[in-house]
Amino acid sequence: xxxxxxxxxxxxxxxxxxxxxxxxxxxxxxxxxxxxxxxxxxxxxxxxxxxxxxxxxxxxxxxxxxxxxxxxxxxxxxxxxxxxxxxxxxxxxxxxxxxxxxxxxxxxxxxxxxxxxxxxxxxxxxxxxxxxxxxxxxxxxxxxxxxxxxxxxxxxxxxxxxxxxxxxxxxxxxxxxxxxxxxxxxxxxxxxxxxxxxxxxxxxxxxxxxxxxxxxxxxxxxxxxxxxxxxxxxxxxxxxxxxxxxxxxxxxxxxxxxxxxxxxxxxxxxxxxxxxxxxxxxxxxxxxxxxxxxxxxxxxxxxxxxxxxxxxxxxxxxxxxxxxxxxxxxxxxxxxxxxxxxxxxxxxxxxxxxxxxxxxxxxxxxxxxxxxxxxxxxxxxxxxxxxxxxxxxxxxxxxxxxxxxxxx
Amino acid sequence: xxxxxxxxxxxxxxxxxxxxxxxxxxxxxxxxxxxxxxxxxxxxxxxxxxxxxxxxxxxxxxxxxxxxxxxxxxxxxxxxxxxxxxxxxxxxxxxxxxxxxxxxxxxxxxxxxxxxxxxxxxxxxxxxxxxxxxxxxxxxxxxxxxxxxxxxxxxxxxxxxxx
Numbered sequence: 340x341x342x343x344x345x346x347x348x349x350x351x352x353x354x355x356x357x358x359x360x361x362x363x364x365x366x367x368x369x370x371x372x373x374x375x376x377x378x379x380x381x382x383x384x385x386x387x388x389x390x391x392x393x394x395x396x397x398x399x400x401x402x403x404x405x406x407x408x409x410x411x412x413x414x415x416x417x418x419x420x421x422x423x424x425x426x427x428x429x430x431x432x433x434x435x436x437x438x439x440x441x442x443x444x445x446x447x448x449x450x451x452x453x454x455x456x457x458x459x460x461x462x463x464x465x466x467x468x469x470x471x472x473x474x475x476x477x478x479x480x481x482x483x484x485x486x487x488x489x490x491x492x493x494x495x496x497x498x499x500x501x502x503x504x505x506x507x508x509x510x511x512x513x514x515x516x517x518x519x520x521x522x523x524x525x526x527x528x529x530x531x532x533x534x535x536x537x538x539x540x541x542x543x544x545x546x547x548x549x550x551x552x553x554x555x556x557x558x559x560x561x562x563x564x565x566x567x568x569x570x571x572x573x574x575x576x577x578x579x580x581x582x583x584x585x586x587x588x589x590x591x592x593x594x595x596x597x598x599x600x601x602x603x604x605x606x607x608x609x610x611x612x613x614x615x616x617x618x619x620x621x622x623x624x625x626x627x628x629x630x631x632x633x634x635x636x637x638x639x640x641x642x643x644x645x646x647x648x649x650x651x652x653x654x655x656x657x658x659x660x661x662x663x664x665x666x667x668x669x670x671x672x673x674x675x676x677x678x679x680x681x682x683x684x685x686x687x688x689x690x691x692x693x694x695x696x697x698x699x700x701x702x703x704x705x706x707x708x709x710x711x712x713x714x715x716x717x718x719x720x721x722x723x724x725x726x727x728x729x730x731x732x733x734x735x736x737x738x739x740x741x742x743x744x745x746x747x
Numbered sequence: 748x749x750x751x752x753x754x755x756x757x758x759x760x761x762x763x764x765x766x767x768x769x770x771x772x773x774x775x776x777x778x779x780x781x782x783x784x785x786x787x788x789x790x791x792x793x794x795x796x797x798x799x800x801x802x803x804x805x806x807x808x809x810x811x812x813x814x815x816x817x818x819x820x821x822x823x824x825x826x827x828x829x830x831x832x833x834x835x836x837x838x839x840x841x842x843x844x845x846x847x848x849x850x851x852x853x854x855x856x857x858x859x860x861x862x863x864x865x866x867x868x869x870x871x872x873x874x875x876x877x878x879x880x881x882x883x884x885x886x887x888x889x890x891x892x893x894x895x896x897x898x899x900x901x902x903x904x905x906x907x908x909x910x
Contacts, residue, residue: 352751368850373910375908375909375910378908379906379907379908379909382907382908383907383908391856392905392907392908393846394908394909395905395906395907395908395909396909396910397909399905401904415750475750484910485910533910615890626824656758656774657773658771659772659773659774659775660772663772681875706907708908728771730762730763730767733769
């Protein structure tokens with residue numbers, strides 16, 4: 340009875356019109372709502388089954404059966420325990436071997452690799468391990484979204500660097516230099532790029548590496564789309580002379596291995612950086628789920644790698660189809676050399692990308708993400724994911740073409 | 748065979764209705780080159796036919812299919828060729844394979860009903876001189892044929908928009 344009375348007294352003290360938001364951290368409150376989320380709501384609420392979505396950010400393949408089967412088998416065998424904080428040693432060995440054969444990187448699986456819950460956790464670990472309040476994080480834009488908000492949560496300051504279609508959305512030394520201040524600490528590179536499909540070659544990165552050294556920056560390189568590089572071989576920033584110790588490599592299995600829902604990623608870097616990130620990881624996550632780790636290990640087997648190559652070839656075929664398709668219907672589209680996105684310009688229509696994307700959903704039943712949600716330089720473009728069937732792509736291109744004719 | 752032809756075959760095997768122009772774009776080639784390669788593949792009978800893969804269980808007049816293991820005596824000088832031909836010329840016969848192991852020919856037969864298949868086996872197949880024995884196995888359900896899984900048309904499980 341007494342307890343009831345106390346509770347009712349407490350309740351009386353709360354002003355009735357005050358929401359629980361007052362409990363929230365000011366840093367979280369300061370994060371603006373995501374533009375992509377708003378667009379997602381618009382598309383989902385329309386409930387139109389006939390919409391073709393080019394708005395996705397994941398493969399259209401399901402995870403290859405041999406990989407799923409490996410996870411099922413491990414569950415049947417009762418492998419449901421924690422693993423080592425940094426991930427199963429055999430998976431870290433396999434990751435190290437894969438990075439070495441694929442990208443000529445040399446990471447010690449015992450000290451330089453942590454298996455994370457998706458590349459997303461890797462980005463969080465890296466930024467949290469590095470940043471002090473006020474530190475500036477340089478992010479080439481348009482870009483995948485989380486770098487800015489996570490930076491803000493740590494008290495750091497995200498600094499967007501606009502990149503341009505005329506440069507194929509590469510980060511140029513000139514633009515980077517202009518953005519560097521004495522507070523600059525971290526440079527984020529996300530190439531091949533979501534949303535532009537732009538890549539950075541060895542020659543493109545050399546002058547960037549020079550500036551990184553001159554200004555004593557550290558680089559977080561998000562190479563989740565590394566395998567999806569077409570017509571050339573992906574070069575990892577960490578493989579540039581002198582850059583390994585200045586680089587935290589974030590990658591994972593989501594895109595190339597069609598494993599988005601498993602949430603399997605990893606971070607690699609200097610042992611001192613990795614052990615700092617491992618501290619955060621062990622207190623927040625403990626370890627990545629064992630069944631997903633078993634699946635990831637299978638995907639790195641020789642036959643798993645063959646399945647990956649088959650999927651990449653299929654994206655490349657559809658990439659050519661969609662880029663030519665956009666150009667034919669009159670939307671200029673730079674040649675995306677990586678990821679699975681085309682980023683055509685809709686500037687000729689005179690509409691904002693938000694208006695264009697909204698009308699495209701409602702009037703032409705094609706969903707694509709308006710470029711402005713990806714930050715500076717995204718306005719006037721549309722992110723179109725071509726990881727969907729050839730027949731759907733052709734139908735989508737036809738609908739967009741008809742829509743363009745209608746609004747002329 | 749060159750890489751272009753192999754890539755064309757891979758694409759056509761999945762979708763025989765792709766146009767030469769689409770294939771050319773997908774492979775980074777020209778329409779003329781692709782059309783010429785397809786012509787050659789057709790002329791050389793590498794591409795034998797463009798046929799639809801049908802799930803007959805969805806069609807009202809359902810068919811009965813049986814696999815028949817046929818043991819037979821090869822002919823001097825011709826091996827199994829002429830006997831295989833005598834069998835495959837029947838329109839009821841959908842496929843004929845020469846096998847290693849316990850029997851010689853694997854014959855797939857399609858008929859309107861059980862009786863029709865049984866009568867074909869007893870009247871036409873088993874009566875061929877060099878046929879020693881036949882074992883008939885009726886197919887109850889087809890799950891996958893020529894790499895294509897039947898009844899696997901689940902919705903795309905992906906969110907319509909994701910970052």
